[in-house]
Amino acid sequence: MTTSNNAFSDAERRGLYRAIFERRDVRSQFLPDRIPPDVLTRLLEAAHHAPSVGFMQPWDFIVIESRDVRETVLAMFEQENQKAAERFEGERKAHYRSLKLQGIMESPINLCITCDRSRGGPHVLGRNSIVETDLFSTCLAVQNLWLAARAEGIGVGWVSILDQEQLSTALSLPEHVYPLAYLCLGYVSEFLDQPELEAKGWRSRLSLSELVHGDKWGQPLNNG
Numbered sequence: 694m695t696t697s698n699n700a701f702s703d704a705e706r707r708g709l710y711r712a713i714f715e716r717r718d719v720r721s722q723f724l725p726d727r728i729p730p731d732v733l734t735r736l737l738e739a740a741h742h743a744p745s746v747g748f749m750q751p752w753d754f755i756v757i758e759s760r761d762v763r764e765t766v767l768a769m770f771e772q773e774n775q776k777a778a779e780r781f782e783g784e785r786k787a788h789y790r791s792l793k794l795q796g797i798m799e800s801p802i803n804l805c806i807t808c809d810r811s812r813g814g815p816h817v818l819g820r821n822s823i824v825e826t827d828l829f830s831t832c833l834a835v836q837n838l839w840l841a842a843r844a845e846g847i848g849v850g851w852v853s854i855l856d857q858e859q860l861s862t863a864l865s866l867p868e869h870v871y872p873l874a875y876l877c878l879g880y881v882s883e884f885l886d887q888p889e890l891e892a893k894g895w896r897s898r899l900s901l902s903e904l905v906h907g908d909k910w911g912q913p914l915n916n917g
């Protein structure tokens with residue numbers, strides 16, 4: 694076996710993979726307990742240490758504790774969720790309607806991670822050809838926070854059933870700032886063993902072997 698002096702210790706590696714495999718999207722298991730400010734700061738620091746195109750760091754973090762703002766966002770969710778349900782027919786529609794897809798009021802903190810599309814000026818290193826790389830970078834900040842939260846015993850739920858323009862208005866975002874992720878954060882009663890959508894029979898995890906290709910799409914991987 695190849696070893697590297699740069700690798701983490703076994704325990705550290707186990708911890709990292711545990712966070713990856715036991716991270717869950719949480720909607721129903723939130724506890725009302727307050728997240729201490731130093732813990733929240735650790736999560737935001739983790740997010741802030743994500744990679745970003747040209748070191749653009751396009752993110753801002755809007756920490757939403759007010760019930761008023763959360764009620765406004767919940768009303769926006771209800772409206773969009775109604776529209777989303779209409780896209781399904783029959784049993785699938787009833788199944789969709791039975792799913793809980795947000796924990797906006799039950800979680801003690803909502804967090805909007807935004808992407809400032811103008812940060813770093815008009816020419817950002819690495820963003821010349823693919824302009825969406827600022828959005829990709831911000832997604833990585835979300836994932837860092839999501840994994841760090843799992844390690845802290847804090848659940849995160851991403852709510853994307855929202856109209857972005859309405860959300861921007863509700864949060865007074867400037868024109869050049871995009872509301873990339875609306876997240877619900879809080880301690881939880883439990884983390885489920887599998888994605889809630891899988892547990893509820895909506896969709897299962899695909900097999901990795903069907904997703905790995907060699908050289909070109911559809912070719913078997915030659916790893917022998």
Ligand SMILES: Cc1cc2c(cc1C)N(C[C@H](O)[C@H](O)[C@H](O)COP(=O)(O)O)c1[nH]c(=O)[nH]c(=O)c1N2
Pocket residue numbers: 716717718719720793794795850851852853854887888889890
């Ligand atoms: C960009 C994006 C957007 C959403 C989500 C995720 C991501 C990455 N997910 C959570 C999603 O359903 C969940 O990640 C998968 O079902 C897999 O479950 P685990 O995250 O592994 O628990 C999500 N969940 C939900 O209940 N309401 C939502 O609006 C969304 N939106």
